[in-house]
Amino acid sequence: MKSLDELKAIRDRMKGQVDIREEGSDATRVVVGMATCGIAAGARPVLTAFSNAVQERDLQNVAVVQTGCIGLCMYEPIVEVYKADGEKTTYVKVKPEMVEEIIDQHIIKGNVVTKYTIETAKLG
Amino acid sequence: MYRSHVLVCGGTGCTSSGSAKIIETLQAEIDKNGLHDEVQVVKTGCFGLCALGPIMIVYPEGSFYSMVKEEDIPEIVSEHLLKGRIVSRLLYQETVTDDGIKALNDTSFYKKQLRIALRNCGVINPENIDEYIGTDGYAALGKVLTEMTPEQVIQEILDSGLRGRGGGGFPTGMKWKLARNIVPDADQKYVCCNADEGDPGAFMDRSVLEGDPHVVLEAMAIAGYAIGANQGYIYVRAEYPIAIQRLEIAINQAREYGLLGKNIFNSGFDFDIDLRLGAGAFVCGEETALMTSIEGNRGEPRPRPPFPAEKGLYGKPTILNNVETYANIPRIILNGAKWFSEMGTEKSKGTKVFALGGKINNTGLVEVPMGTTLREVVEEIGGGIPNGKKFKAAQTGGPSGGCIPAEHFDVPIDYDNLIAIGSMMGSGGLIVMDEDNCMVDIAKFFLEFTVDESCGKCTPCRVGTKRLYEMLDKITKGQGTLEDIDKMEELCYYIKANSLCGLGQTAPNPVLSTLKFFRDEYIAHVVDKKCPAGVCKDLLQFTIEKDKCIGCGMCAKQCPANAITRTDYIAPGKKLAAFEIDPAKCVKCGACIEKCKPGAIYKK
Missing domain, CATH: 1.20.1440.230 (NADH-ubiquinone oxidoreductase 51kDa subunit, iron-sulphur binding domain)
Structure with missing residues (x-):
């Protein structure tokens, strides 16, 4: 290593990974239901996709965590997004390919992706 | 990429309570559940709560599991890591509240702490240089080599008000300035690190070396640039095997990355570091004795002056700083002297690490701003004294220090206040004593x-x-x-x-x-001729209160000296004859007291 840029490259690559070890209560929380029902419906690839996407984009203050059964097993995999102000959005029957859109539209820009939410699913 | 990181403490405290086995089992369970691509196990340095080891923390949730047992691992993996159900039964109970789990930083042990020297301990994997770089590691070295002159570096350290953390409290910047200027035409200078931590009850230097070895290497290179030295030595005691092993790994990684060696960051500055192992003599923590020992001679001090800044190792200008002092340097360079000097008291800036030991609930390592009172450290962070006993005194500074009695419980701790009340900061060992200590x-x-x-x-x-x-x-x-x-x-x-x-x-x-x-x-x-605390054996008398004795004979069975025999006296309401102790035969071991059910035996 002979330049600061090389050092910075390593730092940027590692930062997203080490940042996961910080605690912040003002964070946006992405909660993935990972009980037996969720796992059976395919929640694990969804969880991994969220986790990777957050780290790849180096999103600050976004925590991807698991939870148990949310109680709506028929709608699994369920993902709940809690913004810092406490507002909750519930996405249902989430697939890994929907993750990009939820991150870009909702978590970064703040526009809820209504077509995937539980309200839409119930209407349909 | 990993969605979850499981940090397990690999410091000496948790290693001795079995964390190596925990890590092994954990990794095996994770593999078994097919989670090895999703969950990363990281062996870190000391978290500070040594009393609760082995310690494990799971991110992103930040769940803090304490006193983890091997048989708990399958449950933690299958419930928490796989299904996301935190096993609250195994959590550090202070983090569990009625409405869920509170953050570790909100518990009384961590709330009043401010971690600068220990900031990476328990956060990064000390054997992975990339993780250190990921927390801004070596950025301070890059900054001084590309943007600052040696004089500016020294001025920054002077302005910060940083004083030596090894005991004496000499201003670090002053030391560097002297070493830079006192011998203008020196052909060789040295930077040394004092890691010969010898005070009974002090273990913060060990924990920094184990948990964040690169911070010491980076700071020594900065010091080398500031004073004009290209060689550093870390004098570490051989009784610290984990610290030595991690230092060796760290030095090799830094050399591989070109962060030690020739022409660092293309600046023309060369710097390398070697380890020197000490055999564990307390006197080798004294600077002149330490240098004599590095030279290969018997570790004996010599009179000063000349001070090491003028004539140190091999007769060349040398600076010697303590591990904890170095651990503050990169942060001061990155955040500025002003940031550092805003913490602490008027004459003692920044934070200090204390090793809590003795009669205290949370035995472990804490870092607090200078000026925190002893009461806050002992009662709030340390969790008070076990078994409801009364605080009697705290011993600081090890064998060179003194006792702080209860009347000075509210004195803000800094270098000058401690000296004023007849103790000293020392390296920061803090041994708490209660009414049972003589x-x-x-x-x-x-x-x-x-x-x-x-x-x-x-x-x-x-x-x-x-x-x-x-x-x-x-x-x-x-x-x-x-x-x-x-x-x-x-x-x-x-x-x-x-x-x-x-x-x-x-x-x-x-x-x-x-x-x-x-x-x-x-x-x-x-x-x-009495010992009020009941410690000094020669002044104690063991007696059985006959009216309380139920005559069970357990004491006589335990007595190694056959000093207890049955009498003819049967106490009112008791069925068997009472026992008595022959003071001439009694060896005052206390075995009888432990076994006496009705509590009829007294020592006075």
Whole structure:
């Protein structure tokens, strides 16, 4: 290593990974239901996709965590997004390919992706 | 990429309570559940709560599992890591509240702490240089080599107000300035790190080396640039195998990355570091003795001046700083002197790490801003004294320090305040004592240590500490006189004034400070021939209260000296005859007290 840029490259690559070890209560929380029902419906690839996407984009203050059964097993995999102000959005029957859109539209820009939410699913 | 990181403490404390086995089992369970691509296991340095080890923390949730057992691992993996159900039963109970789990930083142990020197301990994997770089590691070295002159670096450290964390509290920037300027045409200079942590009860340097070894390497390179040295030595005691192993790994990784070696960051600056292992002599923590030992000679101090900044290692200008001092340097460079000098008290800036030990609930490592009171450290962070006992005194500064009695519980801790009340900061060992500790016995314990560790070069220390110890021994045996106390005091001042190095000059401190604050205990030993705390065996008498004795005979069975026999007396309401202790035969081991169900045996 002979330049600061090389050092910075390593730092940027590692930062997203080490940042996961910080605690912040003002964070946006992405909660993935990972009980037996969720796992059976395919929640694990969804969880991994969220986790990777957050780290790849180096999103600050976004925590991807698991939870148990949310109680709506028929709608699994369920993902709940809690913004810092406490507002909750519930996405249902989430697939890994929907993750990009939820991150870009909702978590970064703040526009809820209504077509995937539980309200839409119930209407349909 | 990993969605979850499981951090397991690999410091000495948790390693001795079995964390290596925990890591192995954890990894196996994770593999078994097919989670190895999703969950990363990281072995870190010390979290500080050594009393609750082995410690494990799971991110992103930040769930803090304490006293983890091997058999709990499958449950943690299948419930928490796979299904996301935190196993609250196994959490550190202070983090569990009625409405869920509170953050670790909100618990009383961590709330008042401010971690600068320890900021990476328990957060990164010390054996992975990339993780250190990921937390801004080596950015400070990059900054000084590309943007700052050596004079600017020294000025920054001077402005920060950082003082040596090894005990004396000498301003670090001043030391560097002297070493840079005092011999203008020196052909060779050295940067040394004092990792010969020898105070009984102090283990912060070990924890920094184990948890964040790169911070010391980076800071030494910065120091080398500032004073104009290209070689560094870390003098670390051989009793710290984990620290040595991680330092070796760190040095090799830094060399591989070109962060040590020739032409660092293309700046033309060369710097390399080697380890020197110490055999564990306490005197080698003294700077001149340490350097003599690095040179390969018997570790003995020499008179100063000349100070090491002028004539140090191999006769060349040398700076020697303590591990914790170095751990502050990169942060000061990155955040600025102003940031650092805003913390702490007027003359003591920044934070200080304390190793809490003795009669305290949360044994472990804490870092607090200078000026925090002893009460906050002991009662809030330390969780108070076990079994509802009363705080009697805290010992700081190890064998060179003194006792702080309860009346000074609210004194803000900094270098000058501690000296004003007859103790010293030392390296930061803080041993808490309760009403069951005899202060004469404590003084004797520390003197026994200094007698053992005196190198023998100068007479005041070699002979003086021995005589002092003998007088203390006499007093604990009930053979002391009031004249002995006066003589002891006189001898203390003589040793302080005439010893060659810091070891002798401070060795009488434990005696002087206990005499100052607990003279009545000395008087009790000498005049009443009693030990008020019930520690000094020769002054104790074990007796059985006959009316309480149920005659079960458990005490007699336990007695190794056959000193307990049955009498003819049957207490009212009891069925069997009571026992009694023959004081002539009793060896005062206390085995009978432990076994006595009705609590009929007393020591007085």
